[in-house]
Amino acid sequence: KSEAAAMRSKPNILITGTPGTGKTTTSSALAEATHLRHINIGDLVKDKKLHDGWDEELQCFIINEDLVCDELEDIMEEGGNIVDYHGCDFFPERWFDRVVVLQTENSVLYDRLVQRGYAGAKLRNNIECEIFQELLEEAKESYKEEIVVAMKSNTVEDMNKNVTVITQWVSSWVSAT
Ligand code: ADP
Ligand code: MN
Known part of the structure; x- marks a missing residue:
């Protein structure tokens, strides 16, 4: 574990990926299984007004990354913490x-977004x-490759499996403290 990691008794996990x-x-299912705290960055930005207004073109708040990190x-x-956001390059590594x-x-994602x-x-x-695969690239550029994992999320079975795998990882992380 890194020096920063050694200071915490429970791990922090970032769940990222394209919207949808x-x-x-x-993250919700994982929070339930692990009792870690789910932080939905989109909701946080809206609730605590950590933004610089509304982007009409993209129809979303313009996130203020510094305010989010300070918060x-x-x-x-x-x-x-389980941090849930469709970006990952501005959080401290x-x-x-x-x-x-x-x-x-693609076809599955298309239907979800429609x-x-x-x-x-x-x-x-x-x-x-x-x-x-922009988020995978961004993650690999921003964090050590050995902590970055890509997971398929096409079906409910995929999701359940992902939650199980990450929950096991959390348990082993905690017991290795
Ligand atoms: P995101 O937070 O990444 O934008 P959501 O969790 O809001 O995505 O999921 C978008 C939609 O797709 C929701 O209706 C959700 O129920 C569905 N969904 C998400 N993951 C899966 C999956 N692995 N299998 C089936 N449906 C899913
Ligand atoms: Mn979301």
Whole structure:
């Protein structure tokens, strides 16, 4: 474990991936199984107004990354967090013990995003983001490769398996403290 990791008794996990790959659903199930704290960055940004206004074109809040990092510093140091966000390059590297990148087949992701009301450029951009594995690249550029894991998230069975695998990893991390 790194020096930062040695300071916490429970690990911090980042669940990332293109919108629609199942970050929030997976994180909630994982929080239930592990009793770690689920932090949905999108909700946090909205609730605590950690943004610089609304982006009309992309139809989302313009996240203020510095405010988000300041807001989370203490509880990340404490450990035991599951952070859920479709980006990963602005968090301090020392925060995370595991970075999970969820991946979904195009046709499946397309249907999920349409269901969510995405259309036009927003839909296209997200499908492209998944095709080019942008989040996996971003994760590998931002964290040590050995802590980055890609997981398939096409079906409910995939999700259940992912939750089981990560829960086992949490248990072994905690007992190795
Ligand atoms: P994200 O937080 O990454 O945007 P969500 O967790 O909100 O994604 O999931 C988007 C939609 O897809 C939800 O309706 C959810 O129930 C569904 N979903 C997510 N992951 C899976 C999966 N592995 N199998 C089937 N449906 C899934
Ligand atoms: Mn989400």
